[in-house]
Amino acid sequence: MTTTVQVPTYGLYIDGRWKEKQVTFEVLNKYNQTTIAHVASAEKQDVDEAVASAKQALKLPLSPYERFTYLKKAAELLIKRKEEVANVLVQEVGKPITESLGEVERAAQTLEISAEEAKRIHGEGVPVEAAPGSETRQAYTKRVPVGVVAAITPFNVPLNLVCHKIGPALASGNSVILKPAEVTSISAIILMQIFEEVGLPRGRFNLITGNGAKTGEWLLENEDVNMFTFTGSPRVGKLIREKAGLRKVSLELGNNSATIVHNDADIVQAATLCAQKSFNNAGQVCISVQRVYVQEEIYQKFLDQMKKVTESLEIGDPSQSTTQIGPMIAEKEAIRVEQWVNEAVSNGAKIEVGGKRDGVFYAPTILTNVDDSMKVCRQEVFGPVVAVSTYRDEEEVISRVNDSIYGLQAGLFTNSLSFAMKAAEEIEVGGLIINDTSGYRVDQMPYGGMKQSGSGKEGPKYAIEEMTEEKIVVFNL
């Protein structure tokens, strides 16, 4: 007997209703390339309807406590569906099950923190009475929602990065149109179902799926969208910045993250954490450790330990609990990574571990003998490749870390307070992590880059600042 697996078809969610479309696209299981869903392709009219609905919804404001309640319930429902949603992430991203479960837990945390922050949005008293001639006046500021927020999100952390946009946007009283990455749309659709279940008023949260360039263009053309919050490639980020005109824009873009290991660090701890954080989610993480700078006196000991941990990583079927490294998002990305590694090797780099591709899999790879000008150091690899090199002193390594167009996060392992303080002053990043790698992130912290890593911050408290306007109210008493 053969069993046929029913492939679900999902619609758009506009103005509180699901809307089916004739034209759909397929979402694939990234491990075995089978079709796991047919998802609606939005047209321009759908985008305009979603924006109109979002604008209309703002006419019925939600109190901070109502926003808190919806977000809190959504977090609870997400946890109830944890296993199901994690299995979706396993399939649509190819992310190993243990990491996928972790992403669902973090996404629920992000919603819960957003719920809590909804009750803490506040302004401040402004002492206008201190100005000569203003003695009879009093003033205070308040934060008001920007209005309609368009959220455009990437494939690599498709649930938590969506929650980092939807959570603060709803917490601060906005309405939202979400456009998730095509290849990983299903987790966003489930999140939409959850917000429908909690009874969020219609129009507050609309879901548009489909081609990124087209839907992005239609959202950008619609002047009723007040803000764009985007995580993704620098190419698309720049395009959004250019086309958004005077509207607010928040951008989380790329990075070629560096981590420094100084000669006074705990070498085993540093090497173990570097190996883990270079290869999580097959290296498809913006703060993935890509450049490791090791002080020359401890280089060999560090490298031996990092190789040992890397060689022990289990590659394979992401649905298995023992798997640590799954497939990349697409074979063309694995081929690109292979080409970059080959190019580095032809310029003198040495493969210490890995360096092999098998279809959509790329083995966790450590390169040495690298030069900072190689693509694997200079550009964002967004794959399971790390380049390890040596440095002599603090000045040299800080200047090499800063020699990058990016500036999202960096890591520094050291027991020297003075080096840590110097690095905190001089390294040009949005976040410096002492005694851990660039890859450390928890969801309440401010997260965002300098230079071409973007502008604006994530982390619900900080994103709420981005997603609200500050208004001053002055009384002439």
Ligand SMILES: NC(=O)C1=CN([C@@H]2O[C@H](COP(=O)(O)OP(=O)(O)OC[C@H]3O[C@@H](n4cnc5c(N)ncnc54)[C@H](O)[C@@H]3O)[C@@H](O)[C@H]2O)C=CC1
């Ligand atoms: N800083 C951060 O927090 C993160 C940054 N990234 C960056 O994202 C990249 C990988 O993610 P991808 O999904 O491949 O990035 P991408 O930029 O191709 O796509 C991101 C989103 O933008 C949409 N999009 C594509 N073309 C568009 C256009 N012309 N106008 C508007 N929207 C458009 C896509 O459909 C998707 O929803 C990496 O290169 C990495 O640098 C990824 C994760 C986190």
Ligand SMILES: O=C(O)[C@H](O)CS(=O)(=O)O
């Ligand atoms: O930048 C990314 O890829 C993610 O934001 C990192 S995390 O949130 O998954 O830690």
